[in-house]
Amino acid sequence: MIRWHLCAAALALTASLPAAAQEQPLLFAPATAPHLEGEIILPTPQATNTPPESWLRQTGDLQVRNVQQATLLPFLPPRNLATGEAVLVAPGGGFLGLAIQDEGYDVARALAARGIAAFVLKYRVLATPADFGKFMREMVAGRSGKPTTLHVPEDTPDFSLEDARAALAYVRAHGDDWGIDKMRVGMMGFSAGAFLTLTAALKLPANERPAFIAPIYPRMTARDVPADAPAMFVAIADDDFLMAPGTLGLIESWHKAHRPVEFHLFQSGHHGFGLGVPGTTTAGWLDDFVRWLDLNRVKR
Secondary structure, three states, X not given: OOOOOOOHHHOHHHHHOOHHHHOOOOOEEEEOOXXXXXXXXXXXXXXXXXXXXXEEEEOOEEEEEOOOOOEEEEEOOOOOOXXXXXXEEEOOOOOOOEOOHHHHHHHHHHHHHOOOEEEEEEOOOOOOOOOHHHHHHHHHHHHOOOOOOOOOOOOOOHHHHHHHHHHHHHHHHOHHHHOOOHHHEEEEEEOHHHHHHXXXXXXXXXXXXXXXXXXXXOOOOOOOOOOOOOEEEEEXXXXXXXXXXXXXXXXXXXXXXXXXXXXXXXXXXXXXXXXXXXXXXXXXXXXXXXXXXXXXXXXO
């Protein structure tokens, strides 16, 4: 099943998908903001010139757009399972919104069940029309190749990176409260969240970078990678539009820098598979990540 997140897959890159997929309806509906007990407000500025925060559902899964204030939501493991590691989880959405349930809350719960403290980052994104009807018309227009005001940025917005930087610092500063090893705070991101994860790993000062990263279905183009870049775990499906022929530059960049990298290319699963698509090998990727993390913990 192709999932239509608020992302490039639903906009400019739709033309690369089969005609039958393009004809599927956009199953978005307005939703009430959930009550999130324990949510932490990060010390970054509120969004300016942005419509009010708006929640919606896509085939039942919660998403959010026009994020006003960056927050963290902790998902802590049982004490008897805790490894001492933490992962900042950044949902995707093309920096136009966040697929915060299936690429955030669901992933964080699964990590916590495996002993890893997880923190879902609700980061600031680009503004979209306040009116839900207008927002939907713009989404449909972009999906059909018509003019639209919704455009996926070429690079990580500065305010999104600022939120990730603050989140990493907050988790480290309060690590003792949660039984977290401050030297083992990593970051995992999906689609645009993967882009944010890579930007944090490559652009932040060395002492502020995540200790390890897991970009899941990221943009696979080459990067300038420093000699002290974090170890990286990558997962993507071969039928993802970001896996065009010759796009293994990201992996090659880590190789050239002589940095640890593990790469999982799944036969199928499309873009936006979240915790995995039943009936495909993507369904087991999180356990692969945990095994990789366990091995790297032993080596350090």
